[in-house]
Amino acid sequence: MADKAWRILVVGPSWVGDMVMAQSLFMTLKARHPHCYLAVVAPEWSQPILARMAEVDEIVPLAVGHGTLGLSARRAVARQLRGRFDEAIVLPRSWKSALVPFLARIPRRTGFLGEQRYGLLTQRRRLDKRVLDQTVKRFVSLGLPLEETVEGDFAIPSPRLRVDGDNLVELRLQHSLSSRPAIALMPGAEYGPAKQWPLDHFHRLAKKLVDEGFEIRVLGGPKDVMAGDEIVQGLAHAHNLCGKTRLADAVDLLADCRQVVTNDSGLMHVAAAVGSRIHAIYGSSSPSYTPPLTDNAVIHYLALSCSPCFKRTCPLGHTNCLNQLDVERLHKAVTGTTEYLEPPV
Known part of the structure; x- marks a missing residue:
């Protein structure tokens, strides 16, 4: 592995937040093998995120729909990849995700057991969910010798995305953003x-913050446009940018925000990776499993007896956790009146 010609291919995940968390693996690989060449196989949508990671030498688009x-x-x-790589690390646990390294005949192929991948992987690891209790730990562990991961106490570097200052200036002009402090x-x-x-x-939170002199920026994808309209309705200095910006733009706009109030989502991890102060809201999911990877975060989680249920919709029909x-x-947390920390889980 010390050979500077060592070439590593990582098969990346399919979700925004997971791709950001995967940077912790990329950082670990570059720290351990400074001269290695690192390429990432990923959906085309993730190219703007990967382009902001200093550790990624090559992006290999895979034009396959999710699922x-x-x-x-x-x-x-x-x-295209055959004969170019010495090692592959497969982050998703599906059978199909291990196909590219196998078909490319990469000699060493590492991943967790799952979906009968015995013939596709050469280095198969069992996933101990008690030890590797976070998504990011599972990703990083695949880049470490097995003996170093047994106790689950290895270092997890925090993701750090590059910010494009010139693009931010253009975005501020394009969307008529003000000089008010942005949330x-x-x-x-x-x-x-x-x-x-x-x-x-x-x-109601947006209204309170606008009245106190802040600018509100609602960020999300095309599916969130109607939600953004509802949030900013009747408010000055509140901008619904959902569906109006690219993923790379969100990186720069979030870096320009003093604080971020967010559900447990992919953009939460983007915001954490640009250094914004995070107020992360958890309902059906757990802050123990997918926390924002930053020390600059406040967790808002009620820890009701029915949560986390990890369901898409509330099985009890009330969604009291939110x-x-x-x-x-x-x-109070955003304005600094009170600091709320994660309760025991």
């Missing part, structure tokens, strides 16, 4: 409504 096999596309990518609100969560703080709560997380609590 689909896309065998011909995987074969085509494998042909970002992120109401989306791709997984489902059991991870989404009520829109009325977001709206509805009962009141606006005043978030307002």
